[in-house]
Amino acid sequence: MEKMIADKAISGTFGEVWIDGEKFAEATGLQAKxxxxxxxVPICGAxxxxxxxxxxxxxxxxxxxxKVNSRLLKKQVEALQSGKSLVVTIVSKLADPASNGAERIALKNVTFDDISLADWSANKIITEQKPFTFDDFELLDLIS
Known part of the structure; x- marks a missing residue:
């Protein structure tokens, strides 16, 4: 096994997100699993x-x-009001300049679980958590 070099640890600060080819610079985190x-399976015997x-x-x-704009809210509401589901592709990219390359993963047939119409408090930067499901994925680039 190769020796671990601390500087090669990947920082999420260099993560990027695209939804249907549109970069969402306001994304501060992404998890897909x-x-x-x-x-x-019952097993008889020993x-x-x-x-x-x-x-x-x-x-x-x-x-x-x-929260910097309403573009995702607009897409979700337009789909809901037309009786359709908003189905998107999300691409996650991690490209820490100190690492051995970049990792890109496409999540396909993504549907969001809810629509947040309003959620805010005084003296607080507004963030939104958008849970979703997906039924396909593709490993576009992997870090060596």
Whole structure:
């Protein structure tokens, strides 16, 4: 195993987000993960427990945005009022200049779980958490 070089640790400060090809510079965080769906498999004989069989997966995540405009709200409301779901592609990019390259991942068929119409407090920068699900993804670039 190679020796860990501290300066190669990737900082989220260099993360970027695109939604349907449009850069969202107001994004301050993104998490996307896959939950493995498993089913119990009874095992008879010497083993007195249950095994697990992978039966699929579910993609979910959230994006954190500093409120600077209403562009995502507008897209969500327009889709809702027309009786459709807003379905987008989100591309996450991590490109710390000290790292060994960049990582880009496309999340496909993303649908947001809610629409936040208003959420604010005095003396506080407004941020929004936008939970979502997705059903496909592509690893575009990986860090070596």
């Amino acid at each position: 896959i939950d493995i769906l498993k089913e119990d 083993k007195n427990g249950k095994g697990k069989k992978q039966m699929g997966w579910e993609g979910k995540g959230s994006i954190e945005l500093t």
